Amino acid sequence: MENHVAKELEAMLKETQPSFTTKSCCIYKVPHEIRQFKEDAYTPVLVSIGPLHHGNSRLVTMEGHKQVYCQHLVEKSEASLSDLVSCVQQLEPQIRACYSENIDLTADELVKVIFIDCCFIIELFLRSYEHKTEDDDVILSKVWKKVRVIFDLILLENQVPLFVLEKIYNLAFASRLDSGRFPSFMRLAADIYFSHFNTQGVLLPAAGSSIAHFTDLLRYFHLPPSHRIPSRNFRPLVLDHRASELVEAGVEFQVNKSSHGILDLEFEHGILKIPHVIVNDRTEVWLRNIVALEQCHYPRHHYITDYVRFLAQLVNTNKDADVLIKARIIQSNVSGHDTSVAKLFRDVDKNIIVVNHNANYLQICNDLNAFYEHPCRTKIATLRRDYFTTPWKTAASIAGIVLLLLTVIQTVCSILQLHS
Structure with a gap:
């Protein structure tokens, strides 16, 4: 007798398609266990790009402005609207495969969304490149909107995938690119629009690089050069002592002025060198999104996540943060009574799952732990903690030591008088 349930299951399984192809996917919905702690850090405020937030009622206002930008881009393009749209249509299957979620849009609908969003971005970048700040420009005329x-x-x-933006840009301005009148799209993005994030002056990636999109570009800015990328090890990253405790044991904190970026940490001869970093209200946004990208896309090469994890253990309290702020390693511009530098790094590190770590950081943790645990250092730390934590305790301890010395001197003098 034929099993009708088995037959229905067989038909259902034949129609089943994977939600995304691992090899092609590069744009992800942030996992709920990470997103839940600060949804605002992953959600656009003014403008939706791509299909994942398309149709959000909070972002509808910008749709008309995006279309205006798109129209201006098409008007200055060397290629016709038909040719530009055809370019996106040909790429539609590749574009769809880049998203981790099933896109509930037809092929034509997705082409329209991607086309308008790409043209908007290109026009925005060109206006920024040309320093256009007309009073009627809805974005560039207002600093808060621009930011x-x-x-x-x-x-x-x-x-949206970077390769789509480059294809449209190269098609629209072929002759101007050939003549050198226009920069490459990657230069527009890296050297002009997102230059603020490129604090270490990273050179542009080579043509045909594997950078997938703008979040990935920000990660690229903070990675060391390819020939200096450290190896990885499957041991856990554990720092047993916080910054304030390490100071008590004699560790000195300094800015690493010879660093190639924020990831360059060094510990030698009792000195922990950490590159200068500015922490403000927006630091958490870019850190969280790069860490989320690494969690989803770079599960075995999460160098930014390692940095966050190290600092979360080093700077566990406001007292620890003060150590790094005093050493000018951290420049804190964080505002708000419920926000602190220590809380920021702890929060970004929540619910992050990793399988290996930066081997350099592992060695630094081992060396710091060993430095602190040395018997001599432990006694110094105990003395500082018990007798020199506040000005009053310090004064009282010094007074006690002086009094003890005077008592010893007086005793010695008395003994000498008795024998004279």
């Missing part, structure tokens, strides 16, 4: 759009464009969920 918010920049941060919307780095969100992991708010991306």
Whole structure:
């Protein structure tokens, strides 16, 4: 007798398609266990890009402005609207495969969304390159909107594949690119629009690089050069003592002025060198989105996540943060009574799952732990903690030592008088 349930299951399984292809996927919905702690850090405020936030009622206002930008781009393009749209249509299957979620849009609908969003981004970048700040420009004429759009464009969920942007740009301005009148799209993005994030002056990636989108570009800015990328090890990253405790044991904190980026940490001869970093209200946004990208896309090469994890253990309290701020390693511009440097790094590190770590950081943790645990250092730390933590305790301890010395001297003098 034929089993009708088995037959229905067989038909269902034949129609089943994977939600995304691992090899092609590069744009992800941030996992709930990470997203739940601060949804605002992953959600666009003004402008949606790509299909994941398309149709969000909070972002509808910008749709008309995106279309205006798109129209201006098409008007200055060397290629016709038909040719530009055909370019996106040909890429539609590849574009769809880049997203981790099933896109509930037809092929034509997805082409329209991607086309308008790409043209909007290209026009925005060109206006920034040409320093256009007309009073009627809805974005560039208002600083607060300009900044918010920049941060919307780095969100992991708010991306379009970089190869689509480059294809449209190269098609629209072929002769101007050939003559050198226009920079490459990558230069527009890296050297002009997102230059603020390129604090270490990283050179542009080579043509045909594997950078997937703008969140990935920000990660690229903070990685060391390819020939200096450290090896990885499957041991856990454990720092047993916080910054304030390490100071008590004699560790000195200094800015690493010879660093190639924020990841370059060094510990030698009792000195922990850490590159200078500015921490403000927006630091958490770019850190969270790069860490989320690494969690989803670079599960075995999460160098930014390692950095966050190390600092989360080093700077566990406001007292620890003060150590790094006093050493000028951290420049804190964080505002708000419920926010602190220590809380920021702890929060970004929550619910992150890793399988290996930066071998350099592992060695630094081992060396710091060993430095602190040395019997001599332990006694010094105990003395500082018990007798020199506040000005009053310090004064009282010094007074006690002086009094003890005077008593010893007086005793010695008395003994000498008795024998004279």
